[in-house]
Amino acid sequence: MKNGLVMLLALALCATTALAHQGVKNPAVMARMHGMKQISDNVKMLGTMAKGQIAFDAATAQNAARAIARHSAESVALFTAPETDPKSEAREVIWTEFDDFSAKARDLETLANDLANTLNSLDDVKAAMKPLGASCKACHSVYRD
Template sequence: MNRLVLAAAAAVGFATALPVAAQFQKPEDAIKYRKAAMTVMANHFGRVGAMANGRVPFDAATAQANAELVATLSKLPFAGFVEGSATGDTKAKPEIWTEADKFKAAQAKMQEDVAKLNVAAKTGNLDQIKAAFGEAGKSCKSCHDNYRKE
């Protein structure tokens, strides 16, 4: 698990990482944190999606601000998947811990895709945003299908 935490910490730009205990006192805190980070990320991802899907008028600055936030937020939730947090108020599947390498790869793929969405948003080109949003959405869905209970 430590590798995951280090990866997440490195992604946020930490030169060093504190032990998990420093971020979460109890497994429940880790669960609450990761769910909250996902909720906030999903909201801002959805705001880009509303424009990509034509549900709201396209506004380049709004797309950029939200894509930038998603890229920042994408680095956060994974620190919350600490050992001992597979049960409780969570839909996390045990495979997150038993297939830790695969889960980490899925995490990296999503982060890469939302980084690309951020780049696309900065161009202000709606077609590029639509394409990048579609790819990032597939990453979200794939990881949820594999690692989140119904």
């Protein structure tokens, strides 16, 4: 019974992920979107903490920053091949400017790694939201539709 419930929850979680990238057929595109989703989920969690909707917890905040750094680092490899899909929002210029694209992914990695060592108070989390948002925008404004 208990296992059944765990299975059901796992299925529900998968379904949510699948829905976020509905209709994506290329597994390589799906994988890089999934990585972005992980980054976004962790940023959202920090946002709820910054707003006081969940209690500040240094370990939780630092782990989220670490996860953002890890997924940002992985995105370089996930985006290396010029894979496409009708549902993809990636611009082709990624692959003519891949050095710059990678540098932007590494900027987010560096920022998030710094945060993983310095998020020690609610004020730290509040102050982190702006540079985090700027880092996403720096890449999305050039490389995402």
